[in-house]
Amino acid sequence: MPRYALLALAAFLTLAAPAAAEDKPTLTIYTYDAFAADYGPGPGLKAGFEKTCGCTVNFVGTDSSIGALRRVQLEGASSKADIVLGLDTSLSGEARATGLFAPHGLTPAHLTLPSAWTDPDFVPVDFGYFAFVYDTNRVHTPPTSFEALAAEPPSFKIALEDPRSDTPGLGLVLWIKAAYGDKAPAIWAALKPHIVTMARSWSDAYGLFLKGDADMALSYTTSPAYHEIAENKPNYAYATFSEGHYPQIEIAGLLKSSPHAELARQFLAWLDTQPAQAIIPTTNWMYPAADIGGALPKQFPAPPQKVLGLDEGTITENKSAWIEEALAAIR
Amino acid sequence: MLALEDVTFAHPGAPAGYRLTMTAAAGEVTAVRGRSGAGKSTLLDLVAGFLAPSAGRIIVDGRDVTPLRPEQRPVSILFQSETLFEHLTAARNVALGLPGRADAEKIAAALEEVGLGGIGPQRASTLSGGQKQRVALARTLLRAKPVLLLDEPFSALDDDTRASARTLVQSLTRRHGWATVLVTHHADDIAAIAGRVYALEGGVLRAG
């Protein structure tokens, strides 16, 4: 016990006196807490890049990716950050509009994204497809579309995330919009009897599902792979929807104000190479953005047949209205 | 010596007020009798400073104490009940009479003088009614103020205890030259120890 106390004290003190060490440059990356935390890809990426860069990588984890963006917006030109990592394609338009990001000038190769990558300001980090995950022991014939889901008996429950507080929640709004356009509110209204709740975060909604209070939870097509790999439980699957699935691509961007622009660019370039991407699947449980060949665990499912998409400008312009429309339909 | 000179006071909302004049000599017990509700406690509150008179003066040993706050008045008071802090020991209660650090010898001597030597370490909550009043008297010894106010102090005591308690009050008053004011409705208390007697009636003090 005293040893741990000392360890903690040491940790506390290092907090108070951060990385003043040596004269190596420090690359500061703002991201969301889970990405930077022990379980996440942060520590692996840090160690990997530090091997070659002659620098120190400092992940700064805020509570959410949108928090990271808001922080650089508030800090403006005085920000210490070089890179913001972890935003996704539903927020890229808004992030671009802040004018804080610089073109990366990179052409990442061997990408495995659902569509070709042409974004001049952001590079992809990883991606996934939103999907409803279920337990095959409890649900034997999962619904195959939103309409089929709506037609289930009212006792069939789904756990969702609130689009105002969590990205998968926002993702579902976009998913239904992409699939149904103007008919989206009708779909939402039809889903209403099945919604057990709209939780604040993915982990709350998923926890509800794991406890058995929902038959399905809004998550990712890759979620079942976690249970199979880490828990050796093959009884989780996602329901393939005939409308197609909506992708979430996590992105990273270089800040104009970065004092180490060249170093930051090197990191972004390295991020889309095989050694970096191989860290992603079993730490963030998302698909790597670039091809990592046999390093992708075989439990990761093949991508869905049909993939939906929305134009970035349309998302940025209508996001709030779509959220309001969806919430109004189920209020 | 304590003197009240035309001290007037009225409780808010009360129709009639008080107009009080009296003197209490040093080394003597001055009794104030009256039916309950006559205002005996009001009189003591005025002297102790818990009530402020609307006119008149209160003089102690030639000094006008009317403007003084309760803490500053040269007065000790023994309430009818709750004279001690029950959670403290007898000695600690007595020590409250001293302004500074507790002086164990003085405390022991004071307890000895009221006939309670050796009771110091006991909690106040474990003492009998008579013992509590004696401990409170020991405390006034240490305070060494020229005026002692007693608000029905013997009411809760049995006959024997009460006889010895009032004898103690009388002897302490004489020995230390206090101007002691005893407020009571018991004729035998008055007969036993009072030098001078006032009657409080209709808001006015009359001798006799």
Added chain:
Amino acid sequence: MLRSADLGRPERPFRLLAGTAFAAAIGLLIVALFWAILSAARARAGGEVHLDVGYVLYITTLQAGLSTALSLAVGIALAWALNRLRFPGREVVVGLFASAIVTPGLVVAFGLIDVWGRAGWLGGLGVPIFGLGGVVGAHLVLDGAFAARILLGRLDAIPEARLKTGQSLGLNAWRRFGVIDWPAIRGSLPGLAAIIFLLAFTSFPIVLLLGGGPSVPTLEVAIYSAVRLDFDLNAAVTLALIQIGLCAVIIVASSALAPVATSVARSGQPRWQDAGAARAAQWIVLAFALFGFGAPLAAVIADGAVSVPDVLAESSFWSSMCTSLWIALGSSVLSLIVALAVAAASAAAPGRALRTLVAVPAYAYLAVPAVALSLGAFLLVRDSGLQPETTAPLVVVLANALLALPFAVATLGPPFEAIARSRGRLIRALSLGGVRQFTLIEWPLVARDAGLAFALSFCFSLGDLGVIALFGTQNFATLPLQMVRALGAYRSHEAAAIAALMLVLTIGAFVAIPKLFGRLGDAGA
């Protein structure tokens, strides 16, 4: 002219000054937070509020009002039962009840789901736990037991003499409650009600988890989305001010209700059991409470127990536990000091207006939306030229202390007031100074309550990190954050184990700390 009651109150200008200074500092801090947000907002385009504020306020107030009324009713019944009944393990039960309010709300909410949910122990009964009922139910579990713990403290302090009088008069159980118990607990009710109302009003994760969709909205969610999603700081400030304004009405109203002097004593109470129907009712109340409050917590422990050995074997658990304990210790000491100062000043204040003025800021912090706090704190720290990463621990300690302050003030205020009222004359007559009044009279009498306040602050502060959401949390591991991280990384077993351990730690703190303080108080007597 001053009234006699006020002349019976010792004059303590230094206490008034210290308490007023603390109150002013808290008030200023809140103003500074908003000022920082507003100056950041000025740089951006102002938006309008897309929100039916009236409807949101109506539902939120209804929810918070129901939560408060039910929590107080249950709290009174339970305190009454616990005061009368003696049984083995009573202290642990009391500790368990007190710990509910400081257990992270989500842990309790998931505990409720374990019991009442579709797949829960009693899922077959079909009790609807999603929707308004579920939200109120969760708040009831969190706050009702807490109210019981506070009120029990007041009942246990009823002076022996009063009980003996009542017993000799042969008061029956119901008159005993009306004549002896009610006057003793009345003084604590307004403060408790204000706290519970504020907690329920600003509740966020529980409302979303159990609300069953957007039909149970709260202002907090709207403010969160204005700050984070829309980055519309003007709208956020508007909404936050509405929330603070409404909460302020509650706070001032509750503080303005004259604090009725409660009794303070530390006497061994005589055994005076009620008989017949009352006693049966007490056992029934206890049984229901034990089940209603205990089952969700027991579910949390049962859920996590399996994985506890794994978690204990991880050094990251121990380091985050140490961090949590440091933070808890720092903020509970701070909170206790400020609470003692505020309670003492409030009891020394000569008029009701001043008394209210001193005590109100202690509660105000609860009314400020969490997301506004985190944003404001970040901006304040940056504007002062400090590094967010290095100041984070201090900010957490300060924020947690302020968060726990209302509970500490509500616990300590009534006994200080009682001493000023009932012993004020004697204290004045003896010309006791402020220091001796504290060390000899007040401290020995309030030590147990102070211990309770300390335990509350301690457990509260084991780890709320909301305030440093933007500061950079990666190097900062506390138990709750560790739990959230485990949940976010699919490791629900680990999260359950951490939740169980936190709960055990909390209950332990509630049994041990008030006892320890009781000893400290005895040493002073």
